[in-house]
Amino acid sequence: MTPEPAPEKAQPAAAAANGSALLAAKDVSKIFGGLVAVDDVSFGIAPRSIVSIIGPNGAGKTTFFNMLTGLYKPSIGTITFERQDITGRRPDRITALGVARTFQNIRLFATMSAVENVMVGQHARMRAGMFGAILRTPAARKEERRVREHAREMLDYVGLKPAAFDQIAANLSYGDQRRVEIARALASDPRLLLLDEPTAGMNPNESARLTEFMVKLRDERDVAILLIEHDMRVVMGVSEHITVLDHGHKIAEGRPQEIREDERVIEAYLGKAAGD
Amino acid sequence: MLPAAVALTALVIFPVFRDPLDSFLGDSILALAFVVMALGLNIVVGFAGLLDLGYVAFYAFGALATGWWASDFFTGVNGERGIHIGASEFASSLPGVHLNFLLILVGAVIITAIAGAIIGLPTLRLRGDYIAIVTLAFGEIIGRIAQNGDELTLIGDYKFSNGRQSISPIDQINLPLIGEFDQATNLRPYFWMGLALVLVVLFVNFRLRDSRMGRAWIALREDEVAAASMGVPLVKTKLMAYAVGAGFGGISGAFLGAFLNSVNANQFQFGFSIFILAMVILGGLGSIWGVVIGAVLLSFVNTRFLTQLDQGIGNDVLNALGLDFTFNEVKFGVFGFILVLVMVLRPEGLLPERRRKLELTEGVGTGGESVYEARA
Ligand SMILES: Nc1ncnc2c1ncn2[C@@H]1O[C@H](COP(=O)(O)OP(=O)(O)OP(=O)(O)O)[C@@H](O)[C@H]1O
Ligand SMILES: [Mg+2]
Numbered sequence: 001m002t003p004e005p006a007p008e009k010a011q012p013a014a015a016a017a018n019g020s021a022l023l024a025a026k027d028v029s030k031i032f033g034g035l036v037a038v039d040d041v042s043f044g045i046a047p048r049s050i051v052s053i054i055g056p057n058g059a060g061k062t063t064f065f066n067m068l069t070g071l072y073k074p075s076i077g078t079i080t081f082e083r084q085d086i087t088g089r090r091p092d093r094i095t096a097l098g099v100a101r102t103f104q105n106i107r108l109f110a111t112m113s114a115v116e117n118v119m120v121g122q123h124a125r126m127r128a129g130m131f132g133a134i135l136r137t138p139a140a141r142k143e144e145r146r147v148r149e150h151a152r153e154m155l156d157y158v159g160l161k162p163a164a165f166d167q168i169a170a171n172l173s174y175g176d177q178r179r180v181e182i183a184r185a186l187a188s189d190p191r192l193l194l195l196d197e198p199t200a201g202m203n204p205n206e207s208a209r210l211t212e213f214m215v216k217l218r219d220e221r222d223v224a225i226l227l228i229e230h231d232m233r234v235v236m237g238v239s240e241h242i243t244v245l246d247h248g249h250k251i252a253e254g255r256p257q258e259i260r261e262d263e264r265v266i267e268a269y270l271g272k273a274a275g276d
Numbered sequence: 277m278l279p280a281a282v283a284l285t286a287l288v289i290f291p292v293f294r295d296p297l298d299s300f301l302g303d304s305i306l307a308l309a310f311v312v313m314a315l316g317l318n319i320v321v322g323f324a325g326l327l328d329l330g331y332v333a334f335y336a337f338g339a340l341a342t343g344w345w346a347s348d349f350f351t352g353v354n355g356e357r358g359i360h361i362g363a364s365e366f367a368s369s370l371p372g373v374h375l376n377f378l379l380i381l382v383g384a385v386i387i388t389a390i391a392g393a394i395i396g397l398p399t400l401r402l403r404g405d406y407i408a409i410v411t412l413a414f415g416e417i418i419g420r421i422a423q424n425g426d427e428l429t430l431i432g433d434y435k436f437s438n439g440r441q442s443i444s445p446i447d448q449i450n451l452p453l454i455g456e457f458d459q460a461t462n463l464r465p466y467f468w469m470g471l472a473l474v475l476v477v478l479f480v481n482f483r484l485r486d487s488r489m490g491r492a493w494i495a496l497r498e499d500e501v502a503a504a505s506m507g508v509p510l511v512k513t514k515l516m517a518y519a520v521g522a523g524f525g526g527i528s529g530a531f532l533g534a535f536l537n538s539v540n541a542n543q544f545q546f547g548f549s550i551f552i553l554a555m556v557i558l559g560g561l562g563s564i565w566g567v568v569i570g571a572v573l574l575s576f577v578n579t580r581f582l583t584q585l586d587q588g589i590g591n592d593v594l595n596a597l598g599l600d601f602t603f604n605e606v607k608f609g610v611f612g613f614i615l616v617l618v619m620v621l622r623p624e625g626l627l628p629e630r631r632r633k634l635e636l637t638e639g640v641g642t643g644g645e646s647v648y649e650a651r652a
Contacts (some may be wrong), residue, residue: 024462069505071650091647095507107502109495111631120495124507126488130516133487134480144487168634 021080022047022224023068023099029248030063037063039248040077042180045192045224045241050233052227054259055245056268062104064245065194068226069101070094082191096124100190102181104197104228114180115165118151121187137222141239154183158213174201178210186221195219196228200235201219207231211238236260244268287471296462305312305463305535307575308470309528310323312477314555314571315564316524319481321553322562322629323490324517325497327408330395330415332548334388334522336422336541338529340436341384343539348372350434377449377534384526389416392522393515400511400646412546419544437541444538459537466535473531474568477524479563482519493517494631504647547608551578554611558618560625561632569626574611582607 021044030038037062045051053061066072068079070091078087086094100121109117126147132140155165158179165170169180178198185193195214199207211234216226229235235242235256242259244252246268252259259265313335320328343349346363351371353359357606360368362376375383396415399407421428425437426650437443449469450456457465484490492513495503504510533539551574584590586603594601603610618625624633 026364066650071505071647073651074331088651090509091504092507092509095505101505103502103505107499109498109502111498111634112491112494116491120491120503121506123488123492123495128488130484130489130520133489134483134484140487147488149646170634 013084016259021045023079023081023226025064025068025079026077028064028067028074029081030060030067030072031075036248038067038074038245040249041243041245041250043243043250043253045226047191048218048222049240050218050225050227050238051241051243052230052239053243053245054227054235058247060246060248061245063248065101065196065228069099069194070096092124095188095190098189098191099194100185100188100192100197101194101195102178102185104200106174106177106181108177108180108184110168110170112169113166114155114160114169114172114176114183115148115151117169117180118154118184118187119147121154122147122150122189124188139179151183151187154178154187157186158183159209175206175259178202186217187225190223192224192226194226194228197230198227199229199231199234204233207234214238257272280638282493288468291467296464298463301463301467303576303579305466305470305622306532306579308467308474309535310552310555310575311474311502311571312470312528312531313525313552314559314567315474315477315481316521316528317552318521318556318562318564318567319484319493320517320521320525321556322632323485323497324493324514324568326396326399326514326517327404328411328518328521329408329546329549329553330411330413330418331521331525331552332544333391333395333415333418334525335529335532335548336418336544337388337391337522338384338526338531339533339539339543340422340443340529341387341526342380342446342530342533345373345375345380345383346377346447346534347374347443347445347539348444349438351536352432352434356363356390362450363447364450365455366456367447367450374447377447377451377530380530381527384530385523388526388529389519392518392520392525395522396515396518400514401646403646403649410516414547416546419541419546422544425452425541437539440540440542442538442540444536444540446537446539449534457534468599470531470535473527477527478564478568480520485564489516500647501650506585510647520586545608547611550608550615551611554615554618557615558625560628563625563627563629563632566625566627566629573626574614577614578607582610 026042028038028041029036041064053064055061063072067074070089070093073088080086080098081097086097087129109120110114126143128140128143152165160179160183162178164176169177172180180223202210215238217223218225227239239256242253243250244258244259244265251268252262253265291301317328317331320326347373350373353373356371358371358374360374361379363374367374395411399410402410422437424439426435426439426441428436430436446458448457459466492503492508495508496510496513500510555570555574556567558574559568560566582603591602624636
């Protein structure tokens with residue numbers, strides 16, 4: 001059962017324009033040598049909304065994500081989060097501000113257990129320093145316990161079975177690895193969660209469950225979600241707003257219904273998808 | 277718990293059953309010092325995954341700290357009357373700077389931790405093999421500076437070191453409540469001191485490994501991009517690894533300076549870094565107990581086996597083979613060879629760390645790309 005299409009209340013594009021956006025990118029470009037991977041893209045996402053970026057392979061979606069999270073510095077343009085300019089800021093700083101992400105090709109810490117992975121996700125929310133750790137001060141010990149506890153809660157929240165909590169990440173099933181990655185991102189207590197093709201490799205049943213989970217996440221935890229996704233059922237089912245990239249350009253944006261009917265999108269993307 | 281207590285007790289009372297000047301006791305003291313050093317290098321290489329080939333620099337700084345602050349090296353200070361803080365009665369009558377050994381340890385940790393962070397800085401943007409080259413160069417630079425330190429005038433007309441002449445004699449270690457050691461008549465106190473340092477360093481190692489910092493080290497070793505994206509500050513976390521690892525090298529260097537009763541810059545060679553690295557790799561990268569075993573083994577190979585070969589029939593065999601060198605001359609070559617053997621036969625080391633074993637045997641990969649490169 002796919003959740004109902006998002007209500008008409010959210011207007012992220014307008015939000016970006018009037019400055020009430022949670023995150024806004026303005027005229028952002030990324031150039032690799034001679035290749036313009038992202039070309040002059042402006043984009044906004046309102047608090048507590050779920051929006052998607054779609055586009056054919058190589059369109060520049062992941063590159064755009066990497067700029068939002070500080071992994072790449074934009075060649076041109078500015079990015080603001082909660083009205084602060086975060087353009088080119090370090091990834092760990094941006095995470096500390098409240099942006100978390102998952103990766104297209106899962107990047108868990110392979111030899112750490114699920115719980116340890118999620119504990120690393122809380123790094124920015126911890127205070128214990130070197131001496132606290134060595135002396136195991138009451139504060140450090142309490143924090144360590146709290147963080148471990150929270151990690152288990154998050155794993156439970158994303159639906160990992162307790163038996164898998166202490167297993168090495170590399171030994172988990174593909175679906176469980178995706179879950180742990182989401183838990184790890186959520187553990188940093190973000191205001192904005194970026195998911196890069198989270199349903200890749202999932203069967204339709206799992207995809208539908210993840211879709212429901214995203215809505216639940218937004219409703220319960222007050223997180224805005226930015227989604228890169230190829231699965232159109234997921235995208236159309238969950239997004240309030242969709243931005244379409246092709247060859248680095250933003251070729252369209254709007255509500256799912258508008259995107260579905262957009263000539264250029266059909267040509268660039270849906271046309272191909274419909275063909276197979 | 278019980279086996280550990282028994283083993284520890286055995287270690288503590290072992291010197292009592294040996295002659296106070298027993299040479300095996302002396303070799304054991306060296307082994308303890310090398311355990312401290314190897315545990316320090318293990319933090320940098322084993323935990324944080326930063327290949328450091330210049331670890332000798334921290335041995336140098338630690339030993340020099342002892343040379344500077346526990347001898348008549350700075351003869352002229354304070355109108356040749358010297359500066360004495362917590363020094364023994366005898367040392368207090370000598371010119372030069374004479375500090376209590378505990379103060380020297382603190383000073384050595386501070387100097388080496390700073391040196392460690394400084395060497396870390398230029399490597400922050402680099403990856404694996406490039407880090408190795410930069411650290412190697414740093415180790416060589418410090419070694420060369422120390423070897424030519426008698427030509428290097430710093431403040432006033434004070435020199436950096438005595439160059440190829442040793443700084444010697446060094447004050448005996450003098451501990452509050454316990455009193456002054458006397459190497460000429462009794463080595464036991466040095467053994468207990470070395471053991472105490474090993475225990476402290478082991479304790480710190482375990483505590484750090486199981487902390488927020490330890491997790492961050494392992495995370496950045498496994499996948500720098502993911503670690504940074506999860507909020508781990510790379511610069512700070514890496515510099516911490518360098519600084520802590522270097523600090524242990526400083527502790528050991530200061531202790532060795534006092535125990536050997538001389539600080540000789542000729543020891544500050546590249547081969548020394550390889551010696552310590554071989555201990556870490558033989559024992560098992562990242563494995564605390566493995567590294568302890570590796571350090572003890574190689575230290576004894578060095579002091580016992582190679583020396584015996586060198587003094588015994590070993591060199592005759594080399595001669596008979598038509599080889600024109602002695603075992604002592606190729607000592608560090610032997611450790612290089614051991615390193616190669618381990619990598620071929622048992623790359624995960626004698627007592628492998630769980631994670632490394634996974635990486636090596638099950639191909640659980642580590643992500644190679646650096647955040648700095650990504651952001652360039
Ligand atoms: N670090 C980099 N250096 C050089 N070129 C890059 C780099 N990262 C991405 N690119 C190029 O930029 C373009 C956009 O890539 P990107 O990964 O952002 O696409 P994508 O929309 O995420 O595609 P997919 O749907 O396949 O994941 C591609 O042509 C890619 O080869
Ligand atoms: Mg992509």
